[in-house]
Amino acid sequence: MSSVVFRAVQRAASIGTLVAVGTLTFSALSSFVSAQDAPKSQPVASAPAPRTPLPLKLAPRPTKSAITADDLMTRLYIFADDSLMGRDAGTEGSFKATALLAREAQRLGLQPAGDSGTFFQTLPLKRKKVDPMSSFIAGGASLELSKEWGFKSGSTMTFNDTPVVFGGVMGEQSLLPAEQVAGKLVVLTVPTSQDAVLQSLDGEVDVPAGAAGIILVEPAQAAGVFGYVLSAGAFVDDPAFGGPRLFVGANVMSKLFALPASALKVGTVGTSVNVKAMLDVTPSPFAARNVVAILPGSDPKLRNQYVAVGAHSDHVGMSRRAVDHDSVLIFNRIVRPGGAENDDKMGNTAQFVQINAELAEMRKSSPTRRDSIFNGADDDGSGSVAVQEIAEMLSTMKVKPKRSTLFVWHVGEEKGLWGSKFFTAHPTVSRDSIVAQLNIDMVGRGSATDLTGTSKDGQDLRGGPDYLQLVGSRRLSTELGDLVESVNTTKKHNLVFDYGMDASAHPMNIYCRSDHYEYAKWGVPVTFFTTGGHSAYHQLTDEPQYIDYPHMERVAKLIADVALELGNRLGRPVVNQPKLDPRGTCKQ
Known part of the structure; x- marks a missing residue:
């Protein structure tokens, strides 16, 4: 999800905060100041630092036609690996990531829908x-x-x-x-x-x-x-x-x-x-590319309509220097539970006592690990591989959905929704033929210990075993919002939807901060699926070993069933709410 920090001008909370920002700031601290030097403010977190049974690296395994936690894990360990160098748009890492996505789309038998018969839609990126x-x-x-x-x-x-x-x-x-x-x-x-x-x-x-x-x-x-x-x-x-x-x-x-x-x-x-x-x-030395693929529909009359399913493939790259991974992990959990959303928090005396104690305990079993790569496992590796799993499931069905399914892995979301803005301005299918867009961005966390956001009045939102945030599902089409609710119930997914971040005029402006907005502004009904924020948001600690894969499987299965329902129903979701100005500025 596009960051408040990286897009400081676009995301400013007020006109007075419009300042120049050249590079992403982050809470990567290689060591901590002594407790007596720390500012004296902010409460102390009480839970110990989470330990994960998952490995740092994982050998890949063949995937199956069904959506499974094991397949999601295999895919994400590949997609958020250090070798892709944080997948910053216009870099070698992003170029390699889009090549991986295209190869998998081809393996699944999807049709290329990019430029000149390829899976790639290349943005005119320059420096x-x-x-x-x-x-x-x-x-x-x-x-x-x-x-x-x-x-x-x-x-x-x-x-x-x-x-x-x-x-x-x-x-x-x-x-x-x-x-x-x-x-x-x-x-x-x-x-x-x-x-x-x-x-x-x-x-x-x-x-x-x-x-x-x-x-x-x-x-x-x-x-x-x-x-x-x-x-x-x-x-x-x-x-x-x-x-x-x-x-x-x-x-x-x-x-x-x-x-x-x-x-x-x-x-x-x-x-x-x-x-x-x-x-x-x-x-640009490396092309910035959307990856666009189509699963043709089975109905001759409806196959020229599309259910769009998307995620963004990019993240924010690498830092200029390596730092202590575990220090960042503990510091953010205690001082900055919202990750980059809390980059103004510096910690107090009691917090630094706790940080140093937990780090000392961790050092008894774990050596120092230097890290400089923002792997973006949850943001938005989780969405990218969920789209792959949904594509594999739909493409292996004996009877395909009646409508075609349009899969788009957007590039440059972190730069300001580049890929989705470019795709919707220069769509490779008729824009009016897209009946809905399902955006998947950060669906790998959402536990009870995660600060998933705040309510409009500033109250903390927390996840749970059945947690899922929905944003924008009724802003253009109440019918689409009702459909998502119905699929969740009738298909017995039993996820608990949190609409707290979807409130009108919410100061965090989430509705405007991911790729669905670029479709919504053209009148396409959208739903943004996310498990919300956490302490690893835009941090070096957003790695595959910290993802909740069983929870992610449930979310991906829900979205797949929503895509199926949209693909097979007789009519497209009716737009019954005011349309946006595609030339205007997004307002939540």
């Missing part, structure tokens, strides 16, 4: 480096890069003596006629709200035909966005990810126009600017 000599001169003044201005583009942008014209407030502006904007940069002010800032960064913004480009004026509270948009790294060069644009701070308005901002009228022409927004752009 950028901003030239620090980039310049923006307005009203005779040179603006400071990353503090007063920034830009987002797939290539260098140059504007010489280009006049600006005021276009109003972003999202509210009336598009100016072509003759008023021809050859000019249109200036739009961004409202002071989190949603508006997010829209300005990554959403589509209407640009009048004939304009040279747009300048978005960010509110003073969001000055940190400049560092975010300028940060070096990978990006997807595609219109679905937002077109090129310039950003300036609110204080720059006085350099663009003679009149104060409050007195400007739409169509007011300002000064001329000179901009050199220079980028060094190179192709």
Whole structure:
């Protein structure tokens, strides 16, 4: 699941927290400060550090047609192995992981549904480096890069003596006629709200035909966005990810126009600017690829409709230095039970006494193990291999579902839903033919000792032997939500559904943080299945040895039965709730 930490700008709890984040932060501590140096706050956890009977490594075994805990274990030990180096999108590890998924899809007899008859849909992934000599001169003044201005583009942008014209407030502006904007940069002010800032960064913004480009004026509270948009790294060069644009701070308005901002009228022409927004752009050394496969339906009339089942194949890669795995394991369980969701917690004196005592006890039987790989066993190795198991079960049935089943392993979810955004913008089947999307992300934990999330009012949510979270199941189609409940009961799965994270306006914003949203925004009914968060979320300790495979088997079997019901029922789930704006920003 996409992280609050990694996508700090997208996930900010308020407009004031919009800051530049270049790399994922994590609680990988190689040693602990002494108890007297630790901050004195936060309660102490009482349960001892969990020990697992599962091995660090496991020899692979042949899988069976049925969904089983043993098969899930075999698959996950392969998919979350150190050799895949954390599966960060656009790296060798992710490339190898997608190759594994495609080979298995082929072995199962699925049909390729990617590019040019392959199982791969390749994203136009590139790497950028901003030239620090980039310049923006307005009203005779040179603006400071990353503090007063920034830009987002797939290539260098140059504007010489280009006049600006005021276009109003972003999202509210009336598009100016072509003759008023021809050859000019249109200036739009961004409202002071989190949603508006997010829209300005990554959403589509209407640009009048004939304009040279747009300048978005960010509110003073969001000055940190400049560092975010300028940060070096990978990006997807595609219109679905937002077109090129310039950003300036609110204080720059006085350099663009003679009149104060409050007195400007739409169509007011300002000064001329000179901009050199220079980028060094190179192709990604390794392709970022969705893996797309189809199990054809058995009914001639319904086989052109699809039940989509998906997960994301990527995780967050590797850290720059190796640390003590067991220290991280104990520290997070005691101080940061939500993993990366709790990265602001530092621990108190009593907690560090407990941490050091437990670590000393563990050292009696376990030597120090240095670790630098975020294996992503639960996030989202568990979902990826659950999709494989569901595909194997459905593909070995004598009578296949009437509708076709569309399996998509999305890449780059951790980067900002890259793969699902690209697939739904450029679907390899008709988007309208997808009757529902079942998203599987983090289904390998959910025990009573796991902090699976918090309620909207801040109360801790905990798992249990029958635990499963559902998100989004009735947001577009109440019929789909009812269907999931019915399958759980009639097929005797007897899982206990927790809808606490699905509450409207929930501050953790889970509905917007995994791949189902990119389908929902186009009107496709969705259900997000997850066993929720835990102390290994986006940590080095998210490894196959800590997964609850029998529980994971129950969840995968439920989802398989939901897919079967959707594949065989006469009608598609009716969309009876308000549709979303596919160009807008997600709101839970």
